[in-house]
Structures are given as structure tokens and as C-alpha cells.
Ligand SMILES: *[C@@H]1O[C@H](CO)[C@@H](O)[C@H](O)[C@H]1NC(C)=O
């Protein structure tokens with residue numbers, strides 16, 4: 031019952047939110063789809079947690095699991111709700127079935143295969159170019175994501191819906207391709223789970239495999255790879271073959287650059303698309319658009335690892351450092367807490383400007399200026415430590431830094447990062463045997479206790495541990511003092 035409820039909520043949200051905007055040219059317009067209407071292939075609905083429920087005669091399949099779904103291209107670790115089709119998709123063979131046509135909602139890389147547990151024999155459901163995925167919360171505060179296969183209808187004429195894919199013709203129906211025999215995917219004999227790809231997907235990849243097998247180097251093959259990429263931008267083989275073709279055909283690489291930019295905008299988190307971009311930039315030896323491209327991608331998502339990688343690669347390979355320092359400075363000025371920006375600053379200094387004494391001092395001053403305004407964020411403090419690694423005088427030897435910290439402390443600043451930093455200074459002084467009235471084991475013990483009991487309780491275990499360490503150093507200091515005094519006598 032609960033299951034049903036969830037499903038309905040799921041579907042309701044689907045239709046209410048108007049989430050079915052077809053990205054990827056999904057040949058489908060939503061209309062008033064209703065799971066209980068009389069479509070030829072009416073989907074059954076499944077919610078996955080860790081159970082399988084079957085409708086009578088095993089026509090519909092309800093499988094539930096909160097387990098993860100890993101594919102070569104993505105990992106999903108949310109509960110999902112699946113729609114499998116009792117009439118069509120459950121059938122044990124799959125290839126030429128009606129294609130589940132689905133919308134994508136913000137899915138970068140299509141899930142191409144669904145790894146399932148044993149015991150799901152006979153279940154087929156859509157692989158991913160055909161699946162939409164979304165996460166939302168219901169009124170009860172339950173959050174879940176769901177995969178919903180929206181429609182199993184064959185990609186037929188959708189002109190009434192105004193869809194852009196009206197003109198799609200299968201490769202098998204194209205006269206200019208009738209000299210090619212499609213090569214079906216070899217799934218192996220013991221396939222437990224049958225995956226239903228969309229008919230378009232199957233058609234395109236059957237022809238792609240044929241072309242690959244023949245090693246055909248032609249314009250039509252180049253065009254075919256475009257369709258294959260659109261259906262699955264994560265397929266390395268397709269991209270590699272496309273590059274082979276570009277080379278063999280002497281194609282215009284600048285328009286290819288524009289093309290891959292579009293693909294990146296649709297799939298910014300896909301490794302293969304960035305790799306393709308990189309190879310093109312290498313071939314052209316022209317990095318002039320890379321900072322802007324990655325800047326845009328990072329605007330969308332500051333944590334996009336591939337975009338950072340690509341940016342750093344371009345900067346390093348082509349020496350684009352000057353502009354980068356300005357870029358980073360603006361980012362830090364906008365948001366001092368932006369850890370990515372600080373990391374990028376380190377990258378530029380480390381790889382380009384170098385850690386001369388002058389640069390070290392300049393970076394220290396820059397960082398202290400920032401810390402003055404935001405004392406309670408780790409990012410700048412971490413950078414400061416990173417810079418001081420390159421200061422020959424160490425943490426404890428730089429008077430600018432130590433007096434800055436003591437000034438803050440005197441002015442009642444108790445940021446855990448400040449206290450931790452002073453502890454580090456003490457630690458270094460102890461190790462060097464250069465303790466003084468401000469930086470010694472007593473001070474470190476005191477600060478550890480303050481952190482553990484008041485300013486950083488979350489990590490009290492760690493601070494208590496450090497405290498014990500410093501107590502030993504304290505005893506050592508005491509006994510050294512005694513020795514000195516004894517000698518004096
Ligand atoms: C598709 O639409 C065209 C023109 O709108 C029409 O001539 C054709 O018969 C339709 N095909 C199918 C399969 O419905």
C-alpha cells in the first residue's frame with residue numbers, strides 16, 4: 031500500500047511539475063500521460079527498495095531496492111521508482127521492442143545498463159537514455175529519487191506534439207545505408223537481465239558496430255558517431271572512432287570544437303567529452319577558448335572536477351597564468367570562503383609564479399588581509415599554511431604571521447582555526463627547541479583544552495589526544511628546566 035502511495039506521489043509530482051521537458055531530443059511530448067490509460071503498452075510501476083512484487087502471471091514487475099545502481103557511467107544511490115512494462119518490456123528478449131521514450135531531467139550521463147541482483151529474471155527495463163531521474167520531497171519529508179519510464183510507445187510520428195524529432199529515420203530505413211548490415215550487440219548467452227534500449231538506440235548502435243567492424247572512414251560514419259554520442263556521450267569507443275575519422279577525413283577541427291562545446295554544455299560531468307575537447311585543443315594548439323569554456327562550466331557548478339582539470343591542464347600546457355591570477359583574485363574577492371578558488375590560487379603560484387621569498391611574503395599579506403574579514407572559515411587558513419610550507423622560517427619563524435595571530439587572540443578572537451594555528455606554531459617551536467613565552471607546550475595544552483571543551487567540541491577527541499601529546503612535551507620541558515637549574519647550582 032505504501033508502495034502504491036509512493037508511486038502515485040512520484041507520478042503526480044512528475045506530471046505536476048512539468049518536468050518532462052525533453053532534453054536530448056527525446057522524441058516525446060508529455061501530454062496528459064496517465065499510467066492507467068489505455069496505451070498499447072501500459073507501464074507497470076515499480077518502486078525499488080529490496081523486494082520484488084509481481085503482478086498476476088508475472089506480467090508486471092515491481093522490484094524495490096534502495097541499493098545502489100552502478101553502471102559504467104554513473105552511480106545512483108537513491109531509492110528509485112521504476113516503471114516496467116508488463117506487456118512489452120518484461121518479455122525476455124528485447125531488441126526490437128517498442129522503445130521507452132522518456133524525458134531526461136538533468137541527467138548528464140545516461141545510464142546504459144542497470145545492474146540488478148539475481149532473481150530478477152525476466153525483468154527488463156529501460157536503460158537509460160530512456161529514463162528520467164529526479165529527486166524531490168513529498169509532503170511527509172520523505173525524499174527520494176525516481177526513475178520513471180514515461181512511455182513505451184514506439185517512436186512514431188509525433189508531429190502533432192510539435193516534437194523536433196519528427197524527421198527521424200532509422201538507419202535501417204535509410205537508402206544510403208542499405209549496403210551495410212547492422213551488427214547486433216552480443217549480449218552473451220547467460221544474460222540474466224535483459225535491457226531494453228530504445229529502438230533508436232539499438233538501431234544507431236547496430237550501425238555503429240557495423241561501421242566500426244568494417245573500419246569505414248566516411249562522412250556518413252562521422253555523422254553516425256554524432257547520433258551515437260547523442261544517445262550515449264559516455265561511450266569511449268564512439269569518441270575514439272570519431273577522432274580516427276576526423277583525422278582520416280581531414281575534417282575541420284574548429285567546427286568540431288564548436289560541436290564538442292555543445293556536447294559539454296549538455297553533459298558537463300562526462301569525462302569523455304572533456305577528453306575529446308582536450309585532444310582537439312592539442313591538435314589545434316589553440317587554447318584561447320578554454321578559460322572561458324571552463325569558466326562557464328564552473329559558474330554552473332563550482333565543483334565540476336572535469337572542468338577544473340581541463341582548466342588546469344590548459345593553463346599549465348599553454349602558460350595562461352597571468353589571466354588566471356586575475357580570475358582567481360576576483361573569485362576570492364567575491365567569496366572568501368570559496369575553497370576551489372583558493373586551491374586554484376595555490377595552483378597558479380605553485381606552477382607558475384613560484385615561491386620566491388617575495389612571493390611568499392606577498393601571498394602571506396594577501397591571505398592575512400582576507401582572514402581579517404572572515405576569521406571563521408577554513409579556506410584561507412589552509413592556504414596560509416600551504417604558503418608557509420614554502421617559508422624557510424617556518425610557521426613559528428615568521429613574525430608577521432605570529433604577531434597577526436597573537437593580535438587576533440588578544441582581541442578575543444576564538445576561531446578554532448586561529449587556535450589550531452597557534453597550536454601548530456607551538457608544536458613547531460617545541461620540535462625546534464625554540465620555545466618562548468608565547469609558544470610552548472603549556473600554551474598548547476591550554477589551547478587544546480579550550481578547543482576540546484568549548485570552541486571545537488565536535489573534534490574534542492582529536493584535541494584531547496593532542497593535549498596528551500603536549501603534556502608529555504610539557505614534562506620534558508619541566509625536566510629540562512630542572513636540569514638547567516641543577517647545573518646552575
Ligand atoms: C507521419 O506524418 C506524416 C506527415 O505529417 C504522414 O504523412 C505520415 O503518414 C506519418 N507517419 C506515420 C507512421 O504516422
Ligand SMILES: *[C@@H]1O[C@H](CO)[C@@H](O)[C@H](O)[C@H]1NC(C)=O
Pocket residue numbers: 102142215235238239264265266267268
Ligand atoms: C560503446 O559502444 C560499443 C558499440 O556498441 C560497445 O561495444 C561498447 O561496449 C560501448 N562502450 C561503452 C563504454 O559503453
Ligand SMILES: *[C@@H]1O[C@H](CO)[C@@H](O)[C@H](O)[C@H]1NC(C)=O
Pocket residue numbers: 328329330331332361364365368370371
Ligand atoms: C567559487 O569559484 C567558482 C569558480 O572556481 C565559481 O564559479 C563559484 O561561483 C564560486 N562559488 C561561490 C559560492 O561563489
Ligand SMILES: *[C@@H]1O[C@H](CO)[C@@H](O)[C@H](O)[C@H]1NC(C)=O
Pocket residue numbers: 367369406407408409
Ligand atoms: C568554509 O570553507 C569551507 C572550505 O574549507 C567550505 O566548505 C565551507 O562551506 C565554509 N564554511 C562557511 C561557514 O562558510
